Every structure is written in structure tokens, then in C-alpha cells.
Amino acid sequence: MSIQTKDWTAQINRMPGSLWFRTTGTVTVAHTGITPKLVMSALQDKSFDLRLELKLEQSDDIALQVVTDKVVEYKALGNSNVTGVSIFFEGEQIHHIRDIMITN
DSSP: OOOEEEEEEEEEEOOTTOOEEEEEEEEEESSTTEEEEEEEOSOOOSSSEEEEEEEEEEOSSOOOOSOEEEEEEEEEESOOOOOEEEEEETTEEEEEEOOOEEEO
């Protein structure tokens, strides 16, 4: 299954009192009842490249049958040294973020 995504960003916040890492992107889904989620993959290598899995959750609620763009976010609290983010969907890499924005 192919999936359309865009606008991927990654940010490390090192401001005192609020340390976190965040990745966001936009995922195009088939209808409004699908919610995209980013989760940390159980499979990580020993580098500072973070591997995230994109999951699509189906709702049992009534949903509009229109193609919809939805924002997806992964956020981890604490200090981070991530140098890149690889996004995977159904076992295939769909995007790699090389430029991490750092807020000091």
C-alpha cells in the first residue's frame, strides 16, 4: 500500500525547563475516520538516527468519505541527541529527515 506524506520536520528543544524532541508531518488519508500515529519502532540501530513507524488507526465512527490531510506528531520529553529521523510505513522507508532544528 502506498501512502502520501509531506511537510516533515524534526525539532530538538533545549530551552531550560522544557527539554523535548518532536517530529511532525502531514499524511493524506482516504477518509476522516483514519487517524495517523507515529510510534517509536522496536527496531533501532546504535546511531543517533531515530526510526519511527507510521500507523493508521481506523475509527468505527461514521466518517466523511473524502481524502483528507492530517497532521501527525511524535514527541518525547527529555534531552535528545537525534541526528536524523527515518519514517517507515508497513516495513518500507517513506521519508528521512536529515535537518534537525535545534532550539537553544
